[in-house]
Amino acid sequence: MEKDKGYVTATEVERAGEEVSTRRDFLQRSGQCVLGACTLACLGGTMRFALPDAAEEAPACFSLGEPADFKTGTWTWLRDKGLFVLRESQGFAVLSSRCTHLGCTVQRSTAGFSCPCHGASYDHQGKVQSGPAREDLPWFEAWLAEGRLWVDLKKTLAPGTFVDEVRTGSGTKPP
Ligand code: FES
Numbered sequence: 811m812e813k814d815k816g817y818v819t820a821t822e823v824e825r826a827g828e829e830v831s832t833r834r835d836f837l838q839r840s841g842q843c844v845l846g847a848c849t850l851a852c853l854g855g856t857m858r859f860a861l862p863d864a865a866e867e868a869p870a871c872f873s874l875g876e877p878a879d880f881k882t883g884t885w886t887w888l889r890d891k892g893l894f895v896l897r898e899s900q901g902f903a904v905l906s907s908r909c910t911h912l913g914c915t916v917q918r919s920t921a922g923f924s925c926p927c928h929g930a931s932y933d934h935q936g937k938v939q940s941g942p943a944r945e946d947l948p949w950f951e952a953w954l955a956e957g958r959l960w961v962d963l964k965k966t967l968a969p970g971t972f973v974d975e976v977r978t979g980s981g982t983k984p985p
Pocket of ligand 1: 911912925926930943
């Protein structure tokens, strides 16, 4: 806009209005874009929790290693699998290392297992000794096949049930 002539023409006023309008439109569109992006991000986050993510679901049946990986008379903690493997003279046992209260990882203790999060304790068979946990640590079905120890996290066994090395060592999967 020219200021030195002392007046403003109708065309100049119209152009100035367009400039203001254009700037306002730009700011409005920018705001709408930001709002839209935020909404999509929120919806995406919500849908992620609402729908199962098949890609992240771990298989229930898998190999834990060769029998020789587990020494007789010892507990082996498989951190990445959330499991303890106990090998005794009578065979193998596979127990969850996740506390049944809220899922923290339990630790071996002189009495069995203890949870560092809220103090639950379990005996050597994973039976609850003190809360807040109410359920025992599950023993999972395990078997020997193809020279390896396998586990099925969808099947549990009564505490104290060992995989008999002699009986299952021939290499057949459970029915
Ligand atoms: S998660 Fe183990 S006691 Fe709470």
